[in-house]
Every structure is written in structure tokens, then in C-alpha cells.
Amino acid sequence: MPVLDLMSGFIAELRNAGLPVSLTENLDAMEAVKVIPIEDRDAFKYALGATLVKNNAHWRVFETIFEVYFSLRGPEYAITQDGQPDDFWREMQEQIDQVNGQGEGKGSGGGMDSLTPEEINAMLMRALMSGDQAMMRALAKQSVQRFAGMEPGRPVGGTYYLYRTLRNLDLENMLQKLMDANRESSQQDLTSLEERLEKDEFESRIEQFKQEVESEIRRRLVADRGAEAMAKTLRKPLPEDVEFMHASRDEMQSLKKALYPLTRKLAARLARKRRHGRKGPLDFRNTVRHSLSYGGVPADPKFRYPRPAKPELMVIADISGSVAAFARFTLMFVYAIQNQFSKVRSFVFIDGIDEVTKYFKSTEDIGEAINRVNTEADVVWVDGHSDYGHAFEVFWERYGKDINSKTTVLLLGDARNNYHAAQSWVVKEIAKRARHVYWLNPEPKSYWNTGDSIVGEYGAHTDGVFECRNLRQLEGFVENLT
């Protein structure tokens, strides 16, 4: 396929995945392709990356799509025909047989097919032990061929094949085995530090091997189904678009990573906004004082800039199962920029309510504070099913008097009340006293007020109910808040 066609498909797919690729960037990429040969895959990849991806958070998505579209280019990435081991592989195996002294005619002809899974496993362990890159790649190829059981045209996702391959390789125990073997082979006892370093090293090698397997599977799927279809199945949302309520564990990790840069940027932006506020009235004294250096001419007028008071914030969050992740992220977010507020207090509830401000005060580490909130806060009253009504009632009783005209109250939750009494008068009372009351709901708008969700009933008393499904929406809301 000519490069041009491939490129336009590739860029269309980048746009489909949500990357903002402009026309000029597209043209730049075309220019770049002219001076960098496609055969040099790494340089080619970086050339495309430099012209098309202008945000580091999007790099992962770019990398996946790049692999899908260009994984069939270049001779060293060719797929070996089934049952026909390529030369490289044969060479590898001969080497190994020599080292082991147990190559009973397997090296020639039979190839990997005659190896038992145990032998493959042993070879993998040796490769991981010595960090032999070429060997690891070859083994990844081979184990996919052997264990994944891929059938052309079968509409199964890559994760299924990945699971099947890895199940046969027993990677969970591999780390332990490697550590044991390492301990045996070294003469003296390893110190704990050395051991830890070894462990990190092995972990990274195993991770690398997993990635090799994954990309091998992808390569085969692309060969089977074509790049466009494959890219579609692999399409993943960008970190800021991942939904809190349905994030997988990996996505949670990347969300967490994306959170801090985001808060830092937001804090800088807010601080700047505060400083460069509207113009104030002339500060007469200051102007006169400064006029002295101009011989009494008021050449440099000074103004009295308004300093808007920072809002006080009270966060009341539902941390029951379904919305826990959302509450956690919002709390992290709020505390990461807490210097933008004069005071932050936080409360969590399920059917009972507890103040958790102290956990955040006692440590600088927000992650740890969140952990303590999850484990130590006393939030269960009867059965541990959300009861907004009761939680709000108790809140009003205990803390209601602390709300004043400077306070902004944030209510977080999906308002799925399990058909308990709503007690929405509490929200009404809060709204009377507080400066603002907002409700953030992690559910899509179309689900609101369906089933046991009574967000409408509460929302009527607030200054607004906002859909807050992902980091992007959360950031937007917090920016407008301060």
C-alpha cells in the first residue's frame, strides 16, 4: 500500500480516537515522512509523533494506533508462516541447545512445535534471567503461536488471546521463581536493597515480555482483519475522557497519573486569574508615593486591585460502592488545589456520615489520606446501603450551624437513595444559609431520575446539578467554582 493512503487512514484514526490533529499538522507529518524513511521505524514513529501529537497524555493512544497501522511494515516484523520457524528462531534454538547440552534433535526441523510447554517455560525463565531481548521477542512470538489458539476470522478481542497465552506461561509465579533462582546463584546473601533492585529489574523484564506478547497478538489480528477494523476495536478513551464509574484498574492508574498535572495547571491558572482580576479604583496614596521618582509627576498610576475572598468549601460525598471512585477523585482534586480555597472541610457518607477533614490535615500525602477515609471513616449506620436522607439529616444536626454565607457546599453522588425518605428539606436549608450549593452527579444525564435516583428532588434546591463523568468535566466545574 502506498504510504500516502496509509497515512491518511492513520490520521483519520487518530482523529477518531479524539486527538486534535489539525490540517497544518497533517501537512507537517507528510513533510516529515519525506525526509525520514519508513524503514527506520523508530525514527519514523518519533517523526510522526513530533508533528501530530502535541500532548504527552495522548502518546499512548498514538502509539497503539501507530503499531496497528505500521506493524506490518519492515522485514523484521514479518509474521512467520505457521509451523515454519524462521531462520532467526532456528538459530536461537540451536544456541540454546548448545548451552543446555540437551538439544536432542529439536533444533533442526521440528522447531518449537516439539517443545513441551514446560520447556518453553524454562526457556522463558532463562531469557528473563539474563535479560536477553532477542530471545524474549522470539519466545513471545512462539508462545502466541502455540498457546493463543488464534483462528482467522473469529470475532474475539485481543484480550482473550492475551489471557490464553499468559495463562499457559504462568507469569504470576515467574517473579518468585526468578528471585529464588537469583538467590541461589549468587554466592553471598543479598542485602534487602539489592534484592529489591533485582525484583524491580525482573518486574520490568516481565512487563516487557507481556508487551511483546500483546503486540504480537495485535500484529496477527491486523494481518487477519486489516488495520481499520483493528484500530476500531482497540480504540480507548483519552485519560481525561475515561468515565469514573466504569474505569478499569489500568484506567484508574492512568487517571491518577493524569490528575496531578491537571491540578497543578488548574492551580496556576486560578492563581493567575485572581491576580489579574478586574481593574480597581485609583490608589491615590500609592500613586503619589511613586510620583516622587518622576519629580512629582504621577506618571505611573497605581490602582487598588480587588482581592476577591477565597471561598470556603464543604464537600459532602457519597462513598458507597458505585460512586466511590468518583468521590475519591473529586476529593483528591479538591485537596490538590486546596490553597485556592480559604478552608476545605470534607464529609463522607453511605447511610451514616463522618467528617474526614482531619485525615487530610494530618498528612501531606493525599493518596494516604484517601486510603484512611476508605478504611477508617465511620459511615455505616444500618446496612451500608446509600441513605442520602438520613446522612443529610445527621449532617444538618451536627454541622449545619457551621455553614455561613461564605461557604460553598458541594454534594457528590448519584442520588440513588434506595427508596429511603429523601429529606430534601435539609438541602433547602443548606441552600438558604450557604453562598452556593452544587450537586455533582457522575451518572450520564439520561439516567437521572430513573429508578431510585432522586437527583431532581434534591437538585431543585441547589444552584445547579452538573454531570461530572470524567476528569475533563470535573476540571471545568472546579475552574468555574473559584
Add this chain to the structure above:
Amino acid sequence: MKPRFNDVATVRSGLKKVNYLADDGIAGVVFLADRLGKPVLIEGPAGTGKTQLAKSVAELTGARLIRLQCYEGLDESKALYEWNYKKQLLRIQADKNSDSWSEVHDDIFSSEFLLARPLLEAITSEEPVVLLIDEVDRVELETEALLLEILSEYQVSIPELGTITAKQIPLVFLTSNNTRELSEALKRRCLYLHVDYPDLEREKEIVLNKVPDISENLADQIARIVRSIRQLDLKKAPSVSETLDWARTLMLLGIETIDAQEAKETLHILLKYQTDIAKAAKELSVTK
């Protein structure tokens, strides 16, 4: 115009000669910047050698480095050009009687009375130049617009004089610590390069390269410990420059192999927050 580099490999080996260890991505983007005549926007955590890259490229190409340090409140008169108005006044007063008004008027707005600031200087320079616009994320969004003309057309428009076009296309590097999102317009005009912490091999090589007389074994150990520490959830992960400081410290202390105790005692060079140090110390001494 003649390209400065033949291929990516030349860039890489050249940078190595001036003591900058580039990976494929860095070398590739520098090469591309030269070929396409586009500025490079470098982003990444602090202390990963963003500024150093520009300096090294200048050294490699034998070009003069012109640096514009950005800060909040940077404006046209400090970045682009300014009229030397004291000199203009002198000119007017010097021959009050002789010249006619129009002559004086034309005269005081000539290039003689123009003070070139870094950006203008970079494009008017006769000899090759590397322009470094450092920490571009510190200027306000509005000030960014100042840069756009020079970044895309390599020219500066001065109302009184007309447009000054570059005599040679300088290599331009912009660095950003990512404290705010840069405008789309700026990003679109640049090649983007994210410089992250180096991987194990590269970090080890950097240590070997920059710290004289260090043993291979120690460098390897340092790189591995730093990698382990970076994997922790820290406020501020150790940067490359901190790794180098640590390596130098260990050399001064005459340590050949690091054990947990020594690592703990010197952690404060690597990490700058008390909570981070406590966390790392705890992690490093954990058995398993």
C-alpha cells in the same frame, strides 16, 4: 538552505560528542526541526535536560546561543525590540536647527535607534544562531501571540520600519515545564518533543559520562536505585541532575557499593520533600 545534518544517526553521534546523550526520539526531532525548518517545543519534568539540549545543539553546530528567559510580565519591549528613545531625544536635540522636520522624523525611526531584543537579534544575526525560548509556559496567554509571527515566518513586523525577515533560519527551541496548557496556535507551529526521565541504560550512560572516575558498577547501581525510587508515588521524582548530584556525593564519600544504610543517609540529595524521603527510605529497606 543547506541542511545542518545528514541523518538521524549523525545528530545522535554529534550530540554524544558534546556530552549530550540523546535517545532516538530526541535525535529524530532535532533532525526533523532542521529539515522542516520548524521550532521544537520541548516539554517534560524539571531537570531532564530540556535546556541543555538547546545548549548542546548550539555547541554541536557551532552556532551562537541566544536565550530568552520567559517570565510573567514579559512584553514586546523585552522580547522583540524597543526604540532607544534616549538616543532619539539626543538626536533631535543635537541639531535642532539644521534639519527639516521630515528628515529628523525619518531618521529617528531607523534601525540605528532600534534596540534589538533576543527575538529580533536571533533573526537579524548574520552567523548561525540557536534561539532558546526558556520556560515559555510562564508568560501569559496573550504574550504568547508575540512569538507566533517569528515562529512560523521567521520575521518581525515593526510598524515604523516594515518587516524584517530572517537572514538565516535559526534553530528554535522552546521549553515548557507544563504549568499551563500552551495555546493551540503555538503548539501547531512547533514540533513537539516530550523529554521524560531516561531509561535505565541511558541514565547509567549519563552518569558514566558526566561523573569522572565513577566505576561502572556504582553507576549501574545508582541508575537502578533511582529507577526504583521513580516508580514510587512521590511528590517530586528525582531528576537527572539530582541523580548526578547523588553520584558525585557518593564519589566524594568514597563509596563503592551502596548499601541500604548509605542510601538512606544520602537520600536527601535525591529527594527534596520530607514525606518523599520517608517513603523512599521505608521502601528501600523493605525485604522481599
